[in-house]
Amino acid sequence: MKEQIPMTYAYYQEHKDDLLKITTQENQTVWICSVCGYVYYGETLPNGFRCPACGVGKDVFERK
Numbered sequence: 001m002k003e004q005i006p007m008t009y010a011y012y013q014e015h016k017d018d019l020l021k022i023t024t025q026e027n028q029t030v031w032i033c034s035v036c037g038y039v040y041y042g043e044t045l046p047n048g049f050r051c052p053a054c055g056v057g058k059d060v061f062e063r064k
Contacts, residue, residue, distance in 0.1 A: 012037060031061040
């Protein structure tokens with residue numbers, strides 16, 4: 001079995017737009033945390049939503 005190399009954070013930051021195109025379905029709204037890069041899928045962010053990875057509020061998420 002071939003051992004795979006894990007994706008680095010630097011690689012993710014450099015290629016995240018291309019990676020999102022691969023993982024999302026057409027007409028699906030994606031919200032990305034501008035602090036840590038966490039991705040949330042849904043039309044809107046729920047009231048009181050906080051990033052589960054870094055804890056920031058929904059005001060720092062960018063819609064893609």
